[in-house]
Amino acid sequence: xxxxxxxxxxxxxxxxxxxxxxxxxxxxxxxxxxxxxxxxxxxxxxxxxxxxxxxxxxxxxxxxxxxxxxxxxxxxxxxxxxxxxxxxxxxxxxxxxxxxxxxxxxxxxxxxxxxxxxxxxxxxxxxxxxxxxxxxxxxxx
Numbered sequence: 001x002x003x004x005x006x007x008x009x010x011x012x013x014x015x016x017x018x019x020x021x022x023x024x025x026x027x028x029x030x031x032x033x034x035x036x037x038x039x040x041x042x043x044x045x046x047x048x049x050x051x052x053x054x055x056x057x058x059x060x061x062x063x064x065x066x067x068x069x070x071x072x073x074x075x076x077x078x079x080x081x082x083x084x085x086x087x088x089x090x091x092x093x094x095x096x097x098x099x100x101x102x103x104x105x106x107x108x109x110x111x112x113x114x115x116x117x118x119x120x121x122x123x124x125x126x127x128x129x130x131x132x133x134x135x136x137x138x139x140x141x
Contacts, residue, residue: 036138054117
């Protein structure tokens with residue numbers, strides 16, 4: 001059984017999506033992974049991970065617009081605003097999405113579909129330094 005872990009440092013530019021697919025591919029190659037499962041985990045409460053459409057950026061724009069209407073910044077229902085009007089909405093957005101994603105790996109390649117990518121979804125307006133843990137468990141190539 002082969003186990004490999006890495007912590008990715010990701011600098012976001014503010015609210016939106018950062019594609020991590022290339023970083024995942026390089027990790028799997030560098031660690032000579034074979035068949036198994038890759039778990040990806042974001043270590044923050046105001047960002048999340050999503051497997052989503054990689055070809056048409058309007059999908060990500062529509063997701064952002066939908067979440068913006070569902071959980072608007074500065075919503076008066078929220079009392080937690082220690083870091084500004086996007087603080088609590090960012091936590092709610094993260095709660096509605098996911099902090100961990102499992103991706104099957106076959107012959108050293110992620111099993112993401114042709115039109116899929118792994119994204120870190122930043123929910124704060126300002127850019128942040130984010131940490132994403134990658135852990136592969138499986139065979140060695």
